[in-house]
Amino acid sequence: MASNALKQPIVRQSLHEELVGLVRELIVDGDLPPGVKIPEKELCERFGVSRTPLREALKVLASEGLVTLTPNRGASASLITIEDLEEVFPVMGALEALAGELACQHMTAREIASVRSLHNRMIEHYRQEQLKPYFQLNQNIHEAILAGSRNNSLIVMYRSLAGRVRRARYFANMSRKRWAQAAAEHEEIISALEARDGAQLADILKRHLQNKFETVSQQLMEMAESVQKPNRASR
Amino acid sequence: MASNALKQPIVRQSLHEELVGLVRELIVDGDLPPGVKIPEKELCERFGVSRTPLREALKVLASEGLVTLTPNRGASASLITIEDLEEVFPVMGALEALAGELACQHMTAREIASVRSLHNRMIEHYRQEQLKPYFQLNQNIHEAILAGSRNNSLIVMYRSLAGRVRRARYFANMSRKRWAQAAAEHEEIISALEARDGAQLADILKRHLQNKFETVSQQLMEMAESVQKPNRASR
DNA sequence: GTTTTCAGTTTTACATTCAACTTTTGGAGT
DNA sequence: ACTCCAAAAGTTGAATGTAAAACTGAAAAC
Numbered sequence: 001m002a003s004n005a006l007k008q009p010i011v012r013q014s015l016h017e018e019l020v021g022l023v024r025e026l027i028v029d030g031d032l033p034p035g036v037k038i039p040e041k042e043l044c045e046r047f048g049v050s051r052t053p054l055r056e057a058l059k060v061l062a063s064e065g066l067v068t069l070t071p072n073r074g075a076s077a078s079l080i081t082i083e084d085l086e087e088v089f090p091v092m093g094a095l096e097a098l099a100g101e102l103a104c105q106h107m108t109a110r111e112i113a114s115v116r117s118l119h120n121r122m123i124e125h126y127r128q129e130q131l132k133p134y135f136q137l138n139q140n141i142h143e144a145i146l147a148g149s150r151n152n153s154l155i156v157m158y159r160s161l162a163g164r165v166r167r168a169r170y171f172a173n174m175s176r177k178r179w180a181q182a183a184a185e186h187e188e189i190i191s192a193l194e195a196r197d198g199a200q201l202a203d204i205l206k207r208h209l210q211n212k213f214e215t216v217s218q219q220l221m222e223m224a225e226s227v228q229k230p231n232r233a234s235r
Numbered sequence: 236m237a238s239n240a241l242k243q244p245i246v247r248q249s250l251h252e253e254l255v256g257l258v259r260e261l262i263v264d265g266d267l268p269p270g271v272k273i274p275e276k277e278l279c280e281r282f283g284v285s286r287t288p289l290r291e292a293l294k295v296l297a298s299e300g301l302v303t304l305t306p307n308r309g310a311s312a313s314l315i316t317i318e319d320l321e322e323v324f325p326v327m328g329a330l331e332a333l334a335g336e337l338a339c340q341h342m343t344a345r346e347i348a349s350v351r352s353l354h355n356r357m358i359e360h361y362r363q364e365q366l367k368p369y370f371q372l373n374q375n376i377h378e379a380i381l382a383g384s385r386n387n388s389l390i391v392m393y394r395s396l397a398g399r400v401r402r403a404r405y406f407a408n409m410s411r412k413r414w415a416q417a418a419a420e421h422e423e424i425i426s427a428l429e430a431r432d433g434a435q436l437a438d439i440l441k442r443h444l445q446n447k448f449e450t451v452s453q454q455l456m457e458m459a460e461s462v463q464k465p466n467r468a469s470r
Numbered sequence: 471g472t473t474t475t476c477a478g479t480t481t482t483a484c485a486t487t488c489a490a491c492t493t494t495t496g497g498a499g500t
Numbered sequence: 501a502c503t504c505c506a507a508a509a510g511t512t513g514a515a516t517g518t519a520a521a522a523c524t525g526a527a528a529a530c
Contacts, residue, residue: 094333153322
């Protein structure tokens with residue numbers, strides 16, 4: 001009876017759950033840019049499902065803040081404003097700081113060493129100015145610290161916020177100067193983690209995110225100026 | 236054309252949205268105790284709606300963590316374990332601390348004065364050992380500080396967590412000693428707020444929540460011992 | 471030339487239906 | 501009397517249907 005426990009987990013997640021993941025990916029990856037309408041019919045055909053599970057998925061994503069539902073007018077990928085970022089970043093900062101503290105308590109030496117190795121590889125890409133892999137490793141590091149908190153509620157919550165702002169990332173090209181700063185901050189992060197100095201790590205992570213926010217924010221400002229009011233909801 | 240801007244906002248929230256609110260209330264207020272199955276049919280009849288919008292609402296509540304969906308076996312009010320509380324409380328602590336810091340920056344003198352008056356009334360109820368109104372004012376104070384943060388994302392996120400643990404409150408009768416401690420902590424909270432000392436306020440709030448957690452946790456432990464494994468999901 | 475109006479079409483919100491899975495119930499065998 | 505199996509009843513997951521709201525665009529009015 002327990003024989004099939006070996007088989008791949010037959011967790012057959014329900015259709016709507018799968019759709020939540022798929023559509024979320026579309027949005028945070030920027031395939032559905034902020035503000036554009038999401039006609040259900042189109043997505044239904046794209047995924048080959050009926051409207052019911054898709055609509056359920058959209059409701060969930062709306063509660064996460066990724067899509068905006070307007071009564072009788074359907075769904076659209078949520079717009080992201082500077083005000084949103086101003087709100088979200090401090091919250092992410094608090095959460096990541098907490099993650100850092102907990103990670104200092106809970107991570108094994110082996111795990112910390114593995115973060116260090118991610119870090120070293122990341123710095124190597126920084127030196128060679130390879131942005132893409134740099135970003136990837138960067139994200140991996142933050143994910144590893146998060147996982148090290150051993151706190152699933154924290155992780156889920158952080159990911160939700162991160163998803164909402166990640167879309168802004170596509171606008172944000174780092175200046176060379178900012179990049180150097182970020183790399184330096186990461187050096188501090190690793191040091192604090194290796195020293196298991198939770199307070200210190202929390203502090204750096206918060207600062208790191210704050211700086212990142214300022215970069216993204218400035219970029220967004222410049223865009224907003226040049227585009228001259230991309231007008232939201234005209235009424 | 237703008238004439239109807241004066242009329243009450245015709246926001247006619249959709250059916251499913253309304254249901255989310257209603258069912259959420261049922262759960263956090265303890266009308267649907269943790270672990271019990273939620274047959275959709277019953278709720279449908281209760282609210283006089285068809286299954287479609289109700290199921291949408293359940294999906295949303297599941298993503299908030301209030302209900303647990305088991306494939307082909309429907310929904311149930313999520314169980315709440317000590318481990319869950321251990322996870323959630325630090326996160327709430329971090330968020331409330333941030334709220335405190337922001338509130339110190341953003342609240343008007345008038346608002347702070349109004350919190351003070353809530354506080355005074357609460358202390359009066361404490362002196363007279365009136366638990367119910369004490370609790371109510373207590374919650375009002377925390378809500379006011381939260382609102383003072385002027386950060387909607389923070390508020391939404393905090394409320395979501397608070398909803399998940401609020402159900403545990405029904406087990407937690409405070410000891411006289413703990414009550415005195417809580418009242419004292421609130422005295423500190425008000426002082427820090429009036430001094431607009433953000434760091435101090437953050438610190439106290441975090442401590443306050445930590446103490447609260449220990450009380451609730453202990454209570455839960457005792458219950459768990461007496462009930463001897465209320466067994467969750469047998470397989 | 472611009473704005474308004476109104477029929478036709480599309481899209482959405484919700485209800486209903488259908489199929490698949492679970493649980494229950496009844497009975498046969500040990 | 502207990503266990504095991506099978507058929508029925510009930511519930512859930514997903515598809516389809518329906519009524520109403522919103523968009524479109526072309527003709528009429530200003």
